[in-house]
Amino acid sequence: MSFKFIHRIAFKQARSVLLISVLLGFISASWQIYMDIDLEKQRIKQTVARIINLHQDTAARTVYNLDTLQGEEITAALILSPIIHHATIIDDFGDNLATSSRDPADKTWLASMGSHFFQFNSHIEEPLIITPPNQNNARLIIDLDTAHIANTYVHRAIANLFMTLISSVILATIFLVLIYRYLSQPILDIANWVNQLRQSEVCPPLPYNKPDELGDLAAGFARLWEERKEKTDQLNETINRLSKSEHFSRSLMDNAGDAMFLCLPDSTIIRANHQAADSLKTDEDSFIGKSLAKFSKNFTAKTLQELFATIGDKQPCTLEDIQINSLGEFVPVEARCIRMCLNDKDYILILARDISVRKKAEQQIFELAFFDTLTGLANRRLFIDRLNTAMQFHQDNQHYGAVLYMDLDRFKTINDSLGHSIGDAILCEVAKRLTRILPENATCARFGGDEFVALLPDTGQSAELCAEIAANHALQILEELVIPFEVDGHQLFCSTSIGIAIFPDKKHSAMETLRHADTALYRVKTLGRNSFQFFDPEMQSSAQERLEVEKGLHQALKNNEFELWFQPQVSSDDKILGAEALLRWRHPDKGIIMPGSFIQIAEESGQIVEIGNWILLLALKQLAAWREQGLPESFKRLAINISPLQFMQVDFVDRVLEMLDQTRIPGLLIELEITENMLLNNFEIASNKMKLLKKRGISFAIDDFGTGYSSLRYLHYLPLDVLKIDRSFVTGLRPSSELAAIVAVIIATADRLNLTVIAEGVETLNEKSALMELGCNGFQGYLFSRPLTAQQFYDKLQQAEQTFLV
Template identity: 60%
Template sequence: MGFEFRHRIAFKQARTVLLISLVLGLLSTSIQIFLDLRQEKISYLAGIERVIALYKKTAERAIYNLNYVKASEITATLISHPEISEATLVDDFGDPLSHDKQEISSPNTFFYKLGNYFFQFNTHYESILKIDNSQTGAAKLIIELDSTYITHNFALRAFIGLVFGLLYNVLLACVFLFFFYRYLSRPILDIVKWVDQLNTHNNLPLPYKGRDEIGDLVASFSKLWDERRQVTDRLNNTISKLSKSKNFSRTLMENAGDAMFLCAPDGTIIDLNHQAVETLKSDKEHILGSKLSVYSQNYSENDLVDLFLSIDEKHVCTFEDIQIDMHKKVFPIEARGIRIKQNDKDYILISARDISARKESEKQIFELAFFDTLTGLANRRLFTDRLSSVITHHQVHDIHGAVLYMDLDRFKTINDSLGHSIGDKLLCAVSQRLTAIAPVGTTCARFGGDEFVILLPEIGPTVVSSAEVAVHISKKIIDAIAAPFEIEGHTLYCTISIGIAVFPEKELSAIDILRHADIALYRTKAMGKNGFQFYDPEVQSSAQERLLIEKGLHKALDKGEFQLWFQPQVKSDGSVFGAEVLLRWMHPEKGVISPDDFIQIAEESGQIIEMGQWVLNESFNQLAQWRERGFPEGCRRLAINISPLQFMQVDFVGRVLKLLTDYQIPGELIELEITENMLLNNFDIASNKMRILKQRGISFAIDDFGTGYSSLKYLRYMPLDILKIDRSFVTNLRPSSEEAAIVEVIIATADRLGLAVVAEGVETVEERDTLIELGCHRFQGYLYSKPLPAAQFYELISETRLSV
């Protein structure tokens, strides 16, 4: 019990406070004694000087007159002072005139020894006396001090001061200890006793109810204890119920949809379920006892042992592998492993799922993101990325390359006269000739329509040498395309125009290089086509046009030149379910300007933020007016395009929520259309903003799906509602076309993720019927209506159906 008491906080606290008090008291008293010692020496010296000064004149007259009686009175008076033990008056001849001495005992006491040790001073004083007309020498007054008296008294006073100082500090420490014990130690002891009794008694009263930190601690602990007891009771009940079923674990494994393996830490398969047997195409007896690594392509036996060592009981470890069944067929899996204990032994429980379909979908979407679906060439995104990388490399190593921007001269005529099928095959034949001519290491891309681009990296150390190589390749391309094409019995002739931009130049970006090549291409066409031209900075009519548009945008909002047009979104039965808001620029000189001609410029110049806010305000205002007039019941959603730059503004969410409140519009009537690239570049920020707006009922659509970096990641984790198929997949869509296969994959992906699908750019009945056959039942396009001003649109949707 004594051992336990020494470890209690109260004992440690009392011991610490007492020690600190004693040390501090001793230190402070010692300092005071030291200061008193110095002052005492000064005081005694000053006192002796005063006594000598008091009798000095009298002593000088007594010596001058040789008055022995007066001299004796002076020495007798001096030794009457208790601190003076002996006084002698010596005349100017050196003879003692008077001498007196008091009897002094030298007590060998403690205080005398202590004082004599610390209080050391001079006990012999001589004072020179001036005798008038003396020719012999100097008279003196000699005093001897009583060191016994002085040191004894000083040591006694110092000792008494030290004792009282220590007693004062001890008393103060006891007072502190009383209050510490009263308000801290005793409540803690009561709490300890209360905690010890909690395991055996229920509903004990709280040991401390003060409204302070200890009271808060007791209340919090009591609450946590009650919660723990409730959880423990529920867990015990659950365990009791589970223990009644001996086959629970086996039933759980056998009914799992994934293949499950129970393995020893060395990878030996101890048990597995029926799905695992089916996956490995073998019998259970043959699999049991074998190593899991036998059925893995990526992990050896040692790799699996290392992996299993890293798995603990609290966290699930997820990894991908290529599994091999007994017939040597391989397929990708996603495995999840966790460590479990049975009968004090460690095991690893692995669940494996075949992800072949997911991998195939990701592959297809990857190809959609980076490659042209018709020709198999790189698309704009992939080409731009490679060009950016090459430019950075060239700027560091001072190497030059070139971009050839090409356009078929007679393609539109062939496509319109012979049909899209012949046109598509011609484009494929052109891409084959281009790849055959392009040197190794180059990148050929199709940007859409009949536009092709070739990246020629590292073709020369100087601009001149690079230009010569670009000319040589361009001539070969022109000659190759000029040769006739035999396609489905048709002999086709076409030529090609080429614009050339050599890089790097003044640290230009990939977009700048492409724009230069495009400018050179249009110059080629203006000069008669079927040739090539290099970029000339002084010939930039299109660049000047862009500058005019950019300047015009600054004034368009102030002058009220923007209008909102609306295009209906229609179901397969012809009923209108929503509309997309489209921006039109009513230029005073050029008439109606399509967004395709100015949106990109607005994005690059930053004006899209102000324009986007105007579109939001006008859209909400128009919707509020229609609701007041009586909005058709079936038309339940207004889709508004949001630019990435506008969406990533800090106050975007607050602006939208304010508009909902100001115009009293339910969020369910608003759909915001965003792009794929915005999600990929700002995944976390975009996700948080979308979830906030979703709470108000606003829905989200992915616009132009398939034209950017399509990724299943954001489709799965983003709060999306609608997926819009880009018009490039819809144009000339037929059941047997390659686009149909892509559209089918997109629709299937959306169905699995619970997303609605809307097809854009539907212009023909054949396209619509093919989409219906593939599973898409919502459309938008010229087949039903072109974009219309607000008044005409409202009149249109007032009809119950849109006929085709």
């Protein structure tokens, strides 16, 4: 078979029809085989059911009579069926009464293939009804010969597939013969005749003249050939006339001072002048036939087509663009687009002029108008414009921003003593440091002299959070600017004072906000410099306090100032069931600080993760120490609070398991307390982590239950063990009060979910009595004990154990 023949339509047609016929035959047969699978499974199921029904009653009587001989006959009769290779009768005591089996059929590769697609239950157990019933364990067990069944099915399926493919090939062959006789052969004759037309001055006789479509095709080619000869003569004459006018047009384009591109309406370049090739840094042949959009930064082929469609014959379009040449350089151009019609065909003529000089001048004018010439920072005009925009925006969306007004300390002394060049160098270095440490959306400006102003346009949804963030940035600036400046061999020290004003305030404009920041700056100067102050004294105090706490938390972890105290959890008979680990901060100056004063700040600053890991490890080590000293049997668990931020850490589960292995503490002794809102906001993640930890025996409690917003439906799907009733429901609780109704619902919910209930904040016997009356048997609160140090708790635990032993 020659290479030329395989490209013939007849060959491609034969190959396609044959392949499609075989493919359709294969699909049809495969579909039939697939449909037969369910029928075959149903037939086997019916056959097995018929065999079982045939022997079920006899087998039941055999079991009832415990007739082993008759049972052997029944099982032997069952395996006579080729689809059964093992049968067993189990009596109503669960003992094997009779068994018969034979070797299953050999599992050939065909049987293995059939078993992969033809899967069914090969092990069948059918109960035998014994009257009167005893233990109801009697059953008939049958194992099917899967190899025999699969082998039989595969052979039948292969035969069906083979016959279908043979019939498809035969039909395709007949179809191809007919097509070749009445279609392909005439087309080949016409194709050879057409090839003769190319080299002939006179039209040869028609190869096919029957009154059908192919005859019309041959006649049409003959007419076209005659018309072509006539048109060719006319075209040659027209080309001679156009060549003269084209030479004139080409001369005009090549000598033009601007780059000129002649494009089709789809933006394809069909002609360009020498100036265009020079501006693109390439030869003309390299971009002819390409889209003009390839050399444009601002326009795509689609947008150029849309633009060209709007250009009229008398309405040229002028636009600016960035031209990209072959070297990857960007050149600003001004382009004028004109629609032209030549020989009833539309074209777009583009005249592009380099405007780099003009753009550079405009940029210089812009920078002089809006930027400081020394430092490159924004000037007062640009800063106030952006401040006005930010204030207007925040008045609409209720967000807050801040203005930091800065003045360099001792700068005048340095400038006067060492000269303006040194002073200018310091100002430039200050600008670099401020730009480096301020956020990207901030605007930093120089107002003149040594005054710098920073705009933090969006720092939070509350004035308090905005003040905290602004204070943090102010501290960073103070720390950065106290670093000595190295200028011309001089080591110079120049700190800064910062005044801060928070916006927006509907009563104050941008200029008034700036004046407030300047007022705060003046207050810093009077108080000793190198610090910051807020215009609002209350905000200053709040931000300063939060910063002191945040800084103190770092020192507390570093200096080991945190302690763990433990509050007992007791039963209704006053046995200590466990304890909750509670954090205390022993401040070197303020003494013991309760968690309520610093936990929220730790969570907002992210320090809660490190603190939480410290609590978890210390609690496990303390529990390990108590175990070595000896724990009473009544002690069940140690409860440890877990912060939502700590719990959602990617490595939380691995870290907990590592700590358990390190301290050799069994998970059954650990209870992790989590909050309701964490479950609601991160249900899927929380559920997966809880299940992983549950495998090590760790239990989970919902802390302060009833004060969050979690759905009760979630409680059913989570591996929870304990609900802790919040103290707000316990304080002043009486059996007939409204709070009692709420507590009763919580306890009933826990009972239905098989959860333990512990009431927090129990301080009086009346509260304990009311809780016990409602069904609560777990308590924690000052009535039983205040939080104790580790040694105090262990001593109390030993005393309580000795009391119960007595």
